[in-house]
Amino acid sequence: xxxxxxxxxxxxxxxxxxxxxxxxxxxxxxxxxxxxxxxxxxxxxxxxxxxxxxxxxxxxxxxxxxxxxxxxxxxxxxxxxxxxxxxxxxxxxxxxxxxxxxxxxxxxxxxxxxxxxxxxxxxxxxxxxxxxxxxxxxxxxxxxxxxxxxxxxxxxxxxxxxxxxxxxxxxxxxxxxxxxxxxxxxxxxxxxxxxxxxxxxxxxxxxxxxxxxxxxxxxxxxxxxxxxxxxxxxxxxxxxxxxxxxxxxxxxxxxxxxxxxxxxxxxxxxxxxxxxxxxxxxxxxxxxxxxxxxxxxxxxxxxxxxxxxxxxxxxxxxxxxxxxxxx
Amino acid sequence: xxxxxxxxxxxxxxxxxxxxxxxxxxxxxxxxxxxxxxxxxxxxxxxxxxxxxxxxxxxxxxxxxxxxxxxxxxxxxxxxxxxxxxxxxxxxxxxxxxxxxxxxxxxxxxxx
Numbered sequence: 001x002x003x004x005x006x007x008x009x010x011x012x013x014x015x016x017x018x019x020x021x022x023x024x025x026x027x028x029x030x031x032x033x034x035x036x037x038x039x040x041x042x043x044x045x046x047x048x049x050x051x052x053x054x055x056x057x058x059x060x061x062x063x064x065x066x067x068x069x070x071x072x073x074x075x076x077x078x079x080x081x082x083x084x085x086x087x088x089x090x091x092x093x094x095x096x097x098x099x100x101x102x103x104x105x106x107x108x109x110x111x112x113x114x115x116x117x118x119x120x121x122x123x124x125x126x127x128x129x130x131x132x133x134x135x136x137x138x139x140x141x142x143x144x145x146x147x148x149x150x151x152x153x154x155x156x157x158x159x160x161x162x163x164x165x166x167x168x169x170x171x172x173x174x175x176x177x178x179x180x181x182x183x184x185x186x187x188x189x190x191x192x193x194x195x196x197x198x199x200x201x202x203x204x205x206x207x208x209x210x211x212x213x214x215x216x217x218x219x220x221x222x223x224x225x226x227x228x229x230x231x232x233x234x235x236x237x238x239x240x241x242x243x244x245x246x247x248x249x250x251x252x253x254x255x256x257x258x259x260x261x262x263x264x265x266x267x268x269x270x271x272x273x274x275x276x277x278x279x280x281x282x283x284x285x286x287x288x289x290x291x292x293x294x295x296x297x298x299x300x301x302x303x304x305x306x307x308x309x310x311x312x313x314x315x316x317x318x319x320x321x322x323x324x325x326x327x
Numbered sequence: 328x329x330x331x332x333x334x335x336x337x338x339x340x341x342x343x344x345x346x347x348x349x350x351x352x353x354x355x356x357x358x359x360x361x362x363x364x365x366x367x368x369x370x371x372x373x374x375x376x377x378x379x380x381x382x383x384x385x386x387x388x389x390x391x392x393x394x395x396x397x398x399x400x401x402x403x404x405x406x407x408x409x410x411x412x413x414x415x416x417x418x419x420x421x422x423x424x425x426x427x428x429x430x431x432x433x434x435x436x437x438x439x
Binding site: 024025026031034035037038041042045046049050052053054055056057058059060066080081082085088089092093095096098099100102103104107150152216218222223224227304307308311312314315318319321322325326327 | 334336343346347350353354358365366372375378379381382386389390394395400402406407410415418419422425426427429430433434438
């Protein structure tokens with residue numbers, strides 16, 4: 001077997017075929033896939049290490065992940081971790097079907113390879129779909145919060161449990177502020193989505209409900225819980241309110257530090273982009289399998305190479321899962 | 328290629344079982360967060376150490392069995408694993424020390 005099967009070498013003496021020696025006993029393609037994976041692994045490590053630095057920098061005020069990711073599709077109530085755990089299983093399982101496809105390839109069983117590849121693609125699509133749902137939930141938010149002029153995020157609690165703005169702020173926006181759209185503006189310039197409630201309205205609702213308390217980002221490091229302020233201290237903090245935050249974007253989020261959401265979007269987004277590329281590669285290889293390309297070639301090494309990439313995507317998710325959701 | 332051509336499906340399913348159990352343990356601990364593990368430990372909490380060790384165990388399973396590193400030539404494997412492990416430990420150590428320094432320096436200036 002030549003080192004690189006894609007370049008026929010016999011008729012072209014100009015091209016160096018590399019002889020019959022294979023460095024490390026691996027084919028050119030497989031070796032390069034591994035070194036690509038190595039470099040990509042270092043890229044992800046860079047992101048996760050930067051996340052680690054930022055988290056250490058704000059160690060006493062970082063959002064608590066299992067208070068942020070608590071939703072499961074079609075279910076009400078709070079189920080911290082459950083949905084990401086399911087996503088992790090889907091990805092590990094699609095890794096298993098991938099490795100079974102490689103295994104079937106070694107035995108030259110074309111149909112089996114095709115079916116396992118198909119299952120892998122389906123698993124990948126379900127994972128990306130789940131990721132999209134997760135992003136949607138994160139962006140829309142659940143509770144809402146306010147942000148002060150000092151950039152601190154204040155959340156509201158009742159009996160120690162977080163409570164949504166909609167549960168205690170009544171009525172429509174009181175300041176008659178409406179979303180600016182091309183329809184209602186003569187000189188239209190785009191405007192970011194405005195919040196459902198005005199700042200004054202939230203403060204008034206806080207003053208009217210004696211059982212609502214303000215929770216700050218600051219963590220009690222002995223208990224690993226966020227600090228809940230007394231009514232008076234809460235009113236003092238609320239006086240500094242600059243804006244109402246519902247959900248998350250790159251500038252503000254209701255969960256806490258802005259850079260928390262930025263890292264969430266960036267790291268899970270970059271991973272999701274890898275999954276999407278992996279699905280596309282898998283689909284290409286899947287059709288090649290069906291067309292009998294590798295049957296004719298005499299081996300299924302291409303399935304193995306794309307499999308390496310797919311397992312790498314799974315490997316990265318294992319780390320993202322730990323450092324974003326668990327630790 | 329060092330592969331035997333008989334199926335290794337059994338071994339694959341076994342590794343899948345192990346990975347699943349490790350994930351379940353992680354998720355279970357992540358949900359209940361027992362105080363004894365969560366609130367104390369060297370450097371970070373015991374719970375975090377458990378998560379990190381289980382994660383490395385899962386990474387080993389994926390890389391060695393699924394990605395078939397176990398069947399590659401010894402120095403091919405080392406060229407990948409040693410490079411990655413050395414560079415990542417180096418980077419993470421420096422950045423975490425730096426992050427801790429930033430916390431020590433900046434947090435006294437933050438008004439809560």
